[in-house]
Every structure is written in C-alpha cells, then in structure tokens.
Amino acid sequence: xxxxxxxxxxxxxxxxxxxxxxxxxxxxxxxxxxxxxxxxxxxxxxxxxxxxxxxxxxxxxxxxxxxxxxxxxxxxxxxxxxxxxxxxxxxxxxxxxxxxxxxxxxxxxxxxxxxxxxxxxxxxxxxxxxxxxxxxxxxxxxxxxxxxxxxxxxxxxxxxxxxxxxxxxxxxxxxxxxxxxxxxxxxxxxxxxxxxxxxxxxxxxxxxxxxxxxxxxxxxxxxxxxxxxxxxxxxxxxxxxxxxxxxxxxxxxxxxxxxx
Amino acid sequence: xxxxxxxxxxxxxxxxxxxxxxxxxxxxxxxxxxxxxxxxxxxxxxxxxxxxxxxxxxxxxxxxxxxxxxxxxxxxxxxxxxxxxxxxxxxxxxxxxxxxxxxxxxxxxxxxxxxxxxxxxxxxxxxxxxxxxxxxxxxxxxxxxxxxxxxxxxxxxxxxxxxxxxxxxxxxxxxxxxxxxxxxxxxxxxxxxxxxxxxxxxxxxxxxxxxxxxxxxxxxxxxxxxxxxxxxxxxxxxxxxxxxxxxxxxxxxxxxxxxxxxxxxxxxxxxxxxxxxxxxxxxxxxxxxxxxxxxxxxxxxxxxxxxxxxxxxxxxxxxxx
Numbered sequence: 001x002x003x004x005x006x007x008x009x010x011x012x013x014x015x016x017x018x019x020x021x022x023x024x025x026x027x028x029x030x031x032x033x034x035x036x037x038x039x040x041x042x043x044x045x046x047x048x049x050x051x052x053x054x055x056x057x058x059x060x061x062x063x064x065x066x067x068x069x070x071x072x073x074x075x076x077x078x079x080x081x082x083x084x085x086x087x088x089x090x091x092x093x094x095x096x097x098x099x100x101x102x103x104x105x106x107x108x109x110x111x112x113x114x115x116x117x118x119x120x121x122x123x124x125x126x127x128x129x130x131x132x133x134x135x136x137x138x139x140x141x142x143x144x145x146x147x148x149x150x151x152x153x154x155x156x157x158x159x160x161x162x163x164x165x166x167x168x169x170x171x172x173x174x175x176x177x178x179x180x181x182x183x184x185x186x187x188x189x190x191x192x193x194x195x196x197x198x199x200x201x202x203x204x205x206x207x208x209x210x211x212x213x214x215x216x217x218x219x220x221x222x223x224x225x226x227x228x229x230x231x232x233x234x235x236x237x238x239x240x241x242x243x244x245x246x247x248x249x250x251x252x253x254x255x256x257x258x259x260x
Numbered sequence: 261x262x263x264x265x266x267x268x269x270x271x272x273x274x275x276x277x278x279x280x281x282x283x284x285x286x287x288x289x290x291x292x293x294x295x296x297x298x299x300x301x302x303x304x305x306x307x308x309x310x311x312x313x314x315x316x317x318x319x320x321x322x323x324x325x326x327x328x329x330x331x332x333x334x335x336x337x338x339x340x341x342x343x344x345x346x347x348x349x350x351x352x353x354x355x356x357x358x359x360x361x362x363x364x365x366x367x368x369x370x371x372x373x374x375x376x377x378x379x380x381x382x383x384x385x386x387x388x389x390x391x392x393x394x395x396x397x398x399x400x401x402x403x404x405x406x407x408x409x410x411x412x413x414x415x416x417x418x419x420x421x422x423x424x425x426x427x428x429x430x431x432x433x434x435x436x437x438x439x440x441x442x443x444x445x446x447x448x449x450x451x452x453x454x455x456x457x458x459x460x461x462x463x464x465x466x467x468x469x470x471x472x473x474x475x476x477x478x479x480x481x482x483x484x485x486x487x488x489x490x491x492x493x494x495x496x497x498x499x500x501x502x503x504x505x506x507x508x509x510x511x512x513x514x515x516x517x518x519x520x521x522x523x524x525x526x527x528x529x530x531x532x533x534x535x536x537x538x539x540x541x542x543x544x545x546x547x548x549x550x551x552x553x554x555x556x557x558x559x560x561x562x563x564x565x566x567x568x569x570x571x572x573x574x575x576x577x578x579x580x581x
Binding site for chain 2: 052054073074075076078079083084086090091092093094095099102103104105106107109111113115116117119127166167169170
C-alpha cells in the first residue's frame with residue numbers, strides 16, 4: 001500500500017467558462033489530518049465533490065488507494081472506504097439519530113435484500129451487532145443520549161456531529177469533513193477538535209475543509225490553500241500561515257503592503 | 261411504540277376476523293372484499309410513495325395490467341394461482357422497466373411520467389381487441405379454487421382476502437423494518453446523502469418500483485378472479501388518484517394506513533349514494549376535512565395521540581404501526 005491514501009492529479013473542473021478548479025494536485029498522506037483552506041468560492045467543496053464522485057472532473061484524475069475513481073458512483077467509492085460530511089448538513093431528517101448511523105452501515109452488512117423477508121439467525125445477530133456498533137459511534141461523537149431523537153430535532157452543532165458519526169459508520173479509511181465547525185457554538189469547538197484527534201488516533205485519514213483558522217492550525221499535519229481554483233500554497237500550519245500569498249488571498253493586497 | 265403496535269395489530273385482525281360472524285349484510289361484505297383488493301394495490305403504492313418518497317400516479321395502470329395478465333392466462337387454461345403469481349411477477353417486471361429510465365426524474369416530473377405510462381397501458385388494453393376484447397372487457401374469468409372449492413361466495417372470499425392482506429402486511433412490515441426499509445427511507449429523505457453513505461440509489465429506487473408493482477399486479481389479479489369480470493374502464497387514471505387517496509387518508513408511510521384507507525374510501529361513497537350526484541362532492545369534502553384535521557391520515561393521527569399520552573420519545577414516521 002502506498003503512503004498516500006489519496007492522489008489528486010491535475011484536476012480541473014469547469015462550469016461553462018468558469019474554472020472552479022484549475023489543475024489541482026494534492027497528495028494526502030495516510031494517517032494524517034490534511035486541511036484545505038481558502039476564501040469562499042475558492043473551490044474547496046467542488047474539490048470534495050470531485051473526490052467523492054458526486055461530480056466528474058473536466059480533466060485530471062483522482063486516485064484512491066491506488067485505484068482510479070473515474071466513472072465510479074459515489075456509493076461505490078464509499079464502499080471502497082471513503083466517507084464524507086456535507087457543508088450544509090444532509091441528514092436523514094425524518095429518521096432517528098441511531099437510524100441515521102445505521103443507514104451508513106449498509107455496505108458493511110452481509111445481509112442481502114431478500115434477507116429483509118427471509119431472516120435466518122445470522123441476519124438477526126448481525127442486526128443486533130450492528131445496532132450496538134452504531135450506538136458506540138453515537139457515544140464517540142457525544143450523542144449517546146440522543147439515539148432516539150429525530151435528526152431534525154437536534155440542535156445544529158449536534159447535527160454536524162451526527163453527520164460525522166454517520167460517516168464513521170461506513171468504516172472509512174479516508175474521511176472528508178466539510179466545515180464541521182461552521183454553525184457550531186463556540187463552546188463545542190474544543191470537543192470537535194478532540195473528536196477529530198480521536199478519529200485520527202483510530203488510524204483514519206482526515207481531509208478537512210474549515211474556516212476556523214485556530215482549529216485548522218491546532219489539528220492539521222498539512223494545510224493546502226486554494227484561491228480561485230488554484231492551489232497557492234501547501235505545508236505545515238506554521239509554513240502556510242506565514243506565506244505572503246496566503247495572506248494576500250485572505251486579507252487582500254493592501255493589508256500586505258501596509259505590513260511591509 | 262412496538263408494544264402499542266402489537267396491541268393494535270391484535271385488535272385489528274380480531275375485529276376483521278369476526279366481522280362476517282357479526283355482519284349479516286352480504287352486500288357490505290362484498291364491499292369489504294373489494295376494499296381489501298384495493299388495499300393490496302394501495303399497500304404497493306405506499307411502498308413507493310410512503311417509504312421511498314416517489315409519488316406514482318400510475319398504479320391504476322399497473323393494477324389493470326395485473327388484472328388482465330391474470331385473467332388472460334387463466335382464460336387460456338393456466339391454473340388460477342399460477343396465473344395470479346405470474347401477473348404479480350409480470351407487473352413487477354414492468355415496474356422495473358418503468359423505474360430504470362425514470363431514475364433521474366424527481367417530484368412532479370416523475371409523477372407525470374407514471375401518469376402517462378398508466379394511460380398508455382390502458383390504451384393498449386382498449387385497442388388490442390384481438391387479445392383483450394377491447395372496451396368490452398373480459399367475462400367469465402375463473403374464480404380462485406382450492407381443490408374442488410371455488411371462492412364465489414362473499415364469506416370465503418372475505419377470508420381469503422383477509423389472509424392475503426395479512427400476509428402482505430407482514431411482508432411489508434419485514435421490508436420496512438429491515439436494512440432495505442432503512443435504505444428506502446434514507447432515499448426518501450435525501451438521495452444525495454443516501455448515495456454518500458454507500459447506498460446505490462439507482463438499485464433501491466428500481467427495487468422499490470419492482471416491489472410496489474408486484475403488490476399492484478397481485479391486487480389486480482385478485483380483482484379479476486374474485487369479481488369475475490374486468491373492463492379497461494376500471495383502471496383509468498382517476499383510479500390512480502383514488503388509490504393515492506386511500507394511502508393518504510389511511511396514513512402514508514404506515515403499515516395499516518392503506519388498508520384502513522381502502523376500507524374507508526370504498527365504503528364512504530356507498531353511504532353517500534343517497535345524495536345522488538352530490539356524493540362525489542361530499543366524498544371530496546370529507547377527504548379534504550380529514551387531511552386538514554389529520555394530515556398523518558387515520559393511523560398517523562392515532563400514533564400521534566398515543567405518543568402524546570405516553571409522552572415518550574417520538575419515533576420516526578414509518579416505524580410504528
């Protein structure tokens with residue numbers, strides 16, 4: 001197995017004349033937390049959509065665990081060991097927290113569709129184990145007490161964490177988190193940070209989009225910076241935060257001129 | 261909730277089983293047989309619309325197709341049970357063929373396609389005179405026989421349908437409470453999220469069309485052999501809306517909703533017969549009032565009341581009755 005769990009090679013994504021991503025190269029090392037930052041509209045979520053198969057790149061390719069993902073459906077990519085959360089929270093709102101997580105166990109079940117009706121003992125046992133595993137995941141994400149609550153009734157911060165629990169249930173090797181801290185109350189940020197570190201400790205590689213810079217700085221091994229579809233910098237948090245191009249992209253030319 | 265569901269089921273089947281003993285009115289019993297036939301198809305519609313979130317306005321066509329396939333096979337000397345099963349399978353296949361090209365369609369667009377598809381099916385039946393006898397319909401369809409005993413009287417017909425409906429409710433409950441049901445409900449909530457969780461939306465959507473159509477076809481087969489006569493005009497688009505009305509009034513996304521809805525929507529117009537031409541208006545008014553006062557349908561409302569009394573944690577729709 002290669003050291004890089006994910007390779008993005010020369011990916012371009014054009015919407016008509018607009019290039020949302022322009023020749024992006026990215027290598028994500030196994031076992032690290034790799035953050036992608038950049039101003040709004042810089043192409044971060046588009047990159048996530050290309051990686052997870054929700055949109056096909058105009059040019060370039062995405063290699064996951066040494067397999068080219070070209071033409072693969074999102075569900076097949078998830079089955080291969082990649083899971084994601086969504087920027088705007090896409091839970092199964094009419095289902096309970098526990099059910100949300102159980103849905104995500106789908107690719108891990110041995111039960112075939114006909115086992116819905118024909119249920120030998122092993123199917124029931126698998127179901128019980130599955131339920132127990134999902135309850136554990138809820139507890140890991142601090143939602144143990146919420147198992148029976150409908151997803152839509154949870155506060156926003158908890159919905160965000162439920163999305164993480166659900167993604168973990170697919171047993172991913174690579175987890176893509178799209179702004180997990182957005183909308184999370186300030187008091188819960190530390191808990192989220194801890195959760196990401198716990199996930200990393202489980203051996204899961206994390207690819208993180210986040211705007212909360214202190215969180216990115218604290219948790220990341222590598223940071224890549226996007227601006228208008230280009231990757232303008234990459235390195236450790238310290239390297240990136242002192243890069244003039246990054247400062248310009250975030251704060252504008254004037255600010256940089258005034259500084260020097 | 262599960263315990264409540266069991267109590268409800270027990271009472272439901274007990275009352276249903278005792279009805280012919282108490283009820284001496286043969287005509288009413290006949291209406292109940294018809295209602296149970298419709299409830300089979302309504303349950304199918306509920307699997308697609310109530311649990312997968314795909315609104316079909318074409319189930320009358322699938323219902324009719326099932327009726328004709330079974331009738332024609334049995335008129336060509338195929339044993340009735342075999343013909344009925346074949347009708348279910350044939351209509352399920354047609355449902356799959358309808359499900360595949362419509363995968364990219366959502367909401368109203370999908371509904372319109374199902375509506376058109378159903379119309380086409382019925383037009384074929386009306387115009388393929390050499391096979392279907394066209395607008396004249398088919399007569400003398402053999403009844404369901406068990407040994408030398410034929411189901412022609414209302415009481416045995418009623419018990420046959422009750423047994424079949426019980427079996428189909430049981431199968432539906434199993435599907436709904438399984439990993440398959442979870443996947444279908446996930447698709448209803450968000451296809452994007454379901455796909456991201458490793459559920460092949462295409463596969464399960466087509467499967468939902470298949471299972472739903474199987475129920476519809478089987479319902480049609482029951483219609484043929486219990487009533488003995490089919491006409492293409494029994495399966496026109498208005499019937500699709502009627503079926504939808506049964507599902508919605510009874511409780512969409514619930515196990516017993518379509519059955520109760522079918523009974524109510526079959527009996528109600530009969531009792532309104534005295535009002536002559538006004539009965540359709542009356543029927544519509546009752547439906548509208550029901551939906552305003554009880555948007556969850558009969559079962560949904562009962563569930564909500566039970567929940568309020570228990571003050572227990574709410575259960576997701578589709579989990580209870």
